Amino acid sequence: MGLREFISEAATGGLFPWTAQVAAAERFGITFGQVEEAVLQRGIMPARYQRNRQTITVENQLLLCRSRAVIIGSGGLGGYLVEELARLGVGxxxxxxxxxFEEHNLNRQILSSPALLGRPKAEVAAARVGEINPAISVTALQTAFSRENARDILAGAHVVMDGLDSIATRLELAEICRELSIPLVHGAIGGWYGQVASQLPGDDISPSLFGNWSESRGVETRLGNPSFTPAVVASLQVAEACKILLGEGESLRNRMIYINLLHMEFSEVMLEPALAAVGE
Incomplete structure (x- = not known):
């Protein structure tokens, strides 16, 4: 019996259970991710995604399985980005x-815990993904993003997620994504507040990101961040990434969403379209 036949026999009601996924990986000597892709290619949904089916089709789940997302930063925003992208099935x-991880991270960073203090954030993120969705391939890089390593880090990316806390590095990330024509989903947080925007190929959101803010770090250095702000903003970022990867819905192109959780207000600001210099 080959893999195709195994999948067909093990599927029930259009779903392929995790136990069968484990058995297939062991029997055919392939990874969980390879099993998942083969299952989706057969038009069958891995059972772990069955609650996606009314929102994300099998065909779109296959697109997610074959997608590559780069998350820059694995702290407050980044931890939630990793968690949600892995559960979404971005392969x-x-x-x-x-x-x-340091003690001051414990109030808001979902990947942190007292037992993990002192452990590299990227390494912990990879281990977490292995626990919640072993079909996802994770590359953990314990390094600072910079122009010097950017092209290697972003190679093959279908979307880049901004989980940074340095304004200079955020602006550099946006510039490099423009140069490489890679979609970027920006998110920033501070206290009760946050913002989300998307930069698609050909666009430049840099002039709109931080206005006249002159400090090297964002407003979070003054306001701090409670547990709920990164969860909300990262979730909006992942929704944006999902739409971009699937080519569905309407993205935040030339728009920025401002979130005020203190007064539970969401406002939208239209951004002045600014074409990237690349290719002009």
Missing amino acids: NLVVVDPDI
Whole structure:
């Protein structure tokens, strides 16, 4: 019996259970991710995604399985980005973060815990993905993103997720994504507040990101961040990434959403379209 026949026999009601996924990987000597892709190619949904079916089709789930997302930063925003992208089924994740977990991270960073203090954030992120969705391939890079390593880090990316806390590095990331024509989903947080925007190929959101803010780090250095702000903003970022990867819905192109959780207000600001210099 080949893999195709195994999948057909093990599927029930258009779903392929995790136990069968494990058995297939062992029997045919392939990865969980390879099993998942083969299942989706047969028009069958891995059972773990069955609650996606009314929102994300099998064909779109296959697109997610074959997608590569790069998450720059694995802290407050980045931890939630990793968690949600893995549960969504984005098949290849690259997690970039030079830092280790410290005690002040415990109030908001979903991947942190007292037992993990001192551990590299990127390494912990990869281990977490292995626990919740072993079909996802994760590359953990304990390094700081910079122009020097950017092209290697972003190679093959279908979308880049901004989980940074440095304004200079955020602007550099946006510039490099423009140069490489890779969609970027920006998110930033501070206290009760946050913002989300998408930069698609040909666009430039840099002039609109931080206005006249002159400090090297964002407003979170003054306001701090409670547990709920990164969860909300990262979830909006993942929704944006999902739409971009699937080519569905309407993205935040030339728009920025501002979130005020203190007064539970969401406002939209139209951004002045600014074409990237690349290719002009």
